[in-house]
Amino acid sequence: MADTKVYLSGGRIQGRSDDSVTVTDSITQTSWKELDRVTLGSSSAEVEVTGLTAKDNLMILVYSIGSNTNDGFISFNGDEGSNYANRYSRNGGSDSTDTSQGVGLRYEQGATTPQFAVITVRNIASKEKLVYGHTVTQNSTGANSPTRQEWTGKWANTSDAITQVTLDRASGTFNSGTELIVLGCDDDEADSGTNFWQE
Numbered sequence: 001m002a003d004t005k006v007y008l009s010g011g012r013i014q015g016r017s018d019d020s021v022t023v024t025d026s027i028t029q030t031s032w033k034e035l036d037r038v039t040l041g042s043s044s045a046e047v048e049v050t051g052l053t054a055k056d057n058l059m060i061l062v063y064s065i066g067s068n069t070n071d072g073f074i075s076f077n078g079d080e081g082s083n084y085a086n087r088y089s090r091n092g093g094s095d096s097t098d099t100s101q102g103v104g105l106r107y108e109q110g111a112t113t114p115q116f117a118v119i120t121v122r123n124i125a126s127k128e129k130l131v132y133g134h135t136v137t138q139n140s141t142g143a144n145s146p147t148r149q150e151w152t153g154k155w156a157n158t159s160d161a162i163t164q165v166t167l168d169r170a171s172g173t174f175n176s177g178t179e180l181i182v183l184g185c186d187d188d189e190a191d192s193g194t195n196f197w198q199e
Helices: none
Strands: 033-039 046-049 057-064 072-076 084-090 096-101 105-108 115-122 129-137 147-155 165-169 179-185
Touching (some): 033 046, 057 072, 057 165, 105 115, 105 129
Antiparallel strands (some): 033 179, 057 115, 072 105, 084 096, 129 147
C-alpha cells in the first residue's frame, strides 16, 4: 500500500481532511447516578433524604456548616437504636472509637466553618453496612492548613438496604447552604440514565 502521509519540513506529519474519524458510540451510563439531594435554604437540626432507590453501593457527599462546635453524625433508615460503631482519627492522631451508638456514625469534627465529606457505603440488605469516610474542615479563614478526619464505621443492620440518610448534630443546627447528595450504583448498574461524574 502506498504511503499517504504528507511530510512537512522537519519531518512533521500533516493530516488530511479525509483522515478524520467520527465517533458515534455513546458513553456507557453504568456508573454512579444521583439518587437525591437536599440543600438547606434555612437552618435545620437535621438534613435528610428519604425514599432512595436501594443500590449495592452508595456515595454520600456532604457540605455542611454548623451553628456550633458539636460533632456531626450520619444515620440510616431512621434507626436510632444502638446499632452504630465507628473508628476515627483526627489530623493523623491516635484512633478513637464509638460502639453501640444510637445517634449514628461520627462523620465530622464539630466546627462552625465549612466542612466537606466523602462517604462510601457497601449497601447489601443481608449484610452489616460497612462505611468509609474522609472529612476536611476549613479551619479558620486564610492560608492555614485545614483539619482532617479519616473514619470507618458500620451500621449493624442485616435485614434492610439503606433508603434513607440523615445528618444530625449532638445539638445545634446545620446552617443554610448545607448540602447532602446521595449517589448510587449497583454492581451490575444498568446502562441507562446519566452518570453523575462526567468526563
